[in-house]
Amino acid sequence: MRNLGHIFRDIRIDKGYSLKDIADGILSVSFLSKFERGDSDISLSKFYLLLERLNITLDEFLFISNDYNPTQVETLMKNVRNAYENNNINLLYKLEQEEIYKWKKYNFSSHRYNSIMIRALAYDLNKQLELYQEDITFLNEYLFKVENWGFYEIMLFGNSMSILPIESIITFSKEILNKTQLYSRVKKNKEKLIRVLLNTIVYCIESNRSSSALHFIISAEKILERNSDLYFEKVKLLYLSGIYKIISGNSDVGIVMSNKAIKIMDALGDINAVNNHEIHLKKKIEISNMTTLN
Secondary structure, eight states: OHHHHHHHHHHHHHHTOOHHHHHTTTSOHHHHHHHHHTSSOOOHHHHHHHHHHTTOOHHHHHHHHTTTOOOHHHHHHHHHHHHHHTTOHHHHHHHHHHHHHHHHHHOOHHHHHHHHHHHHHHHHHOTTSOOOHHHHHHHHHHHHHOSSOOHHHHHHHHHTGGGSOHHHHHHHHHHHHHHTGGGTTOHHHHHHHHHHHHHHHHHHHHTTOHHHHHHHHHHHHHHHHTOTTOHHHHHHHHHHHHHHHHHTTOHHHHHHHHHHHHHHHHHTTOHHHHHHHHHHHHHHHHHHHHHHHO
16 A cells, blocks of 8 residues: 555645645545555545545556556467467467466466366367366356456356357356446446457357347347447348348348448458458358348
């Protein structure tokens, strides 16, 4: 708390606020002064009110208190994301081994969850990689056990889908709206949640679970109706809704919807997304045509 108090004082002075400006109506000036000197602790509820008075978010304060560096989890996920996007399986393996080492050294389960998640992402790039059932069971048990999913659990589930059976994906995704209700107003959680639902739709479509795909399309639509700023997610849902129409026998409408989504991606300059979705759409149309002929 000594360090937090010093940091709080530095921010307060930098913003030009007096002790009285910040303390008024929350706590006494003398108590705030003691906190800033490191002589007194402070409750989390009071601390949060002081941050609001200072016009600074908790994330910003923690970023400053960490010497303007991201947290260890943020750094890990940045490295994992870069390795995955660049198909760098060797780097993913290295990151996985580092998390396994930390788990064995510190006996902290989060490191094992991290290693399983990284393995899942590597498996998504190379289906020849060996998977371990005990890891999948360990991950499943954790996700079932946690009643209120925060950003970490949503991220863990979303990035580990490739190693989970479709039944588990559908079950967790049906529960996810209830499990994330406590943190539903946190913007980054909401964004991650909708992307998980979009991935679930993809898995349902690829596994020929059309009724489940429709269930999650409707769920995603309801969320996006209340969040007008999630443009990428809306375009992706439009594309997937078109694919659903195609596999459900309504090809003409589905092709129009999916092509409309691709045109929006093109207008936004996302060439890779355009190419990938055009290839995917072509395959789905070919499969649909073959099914119709048979």
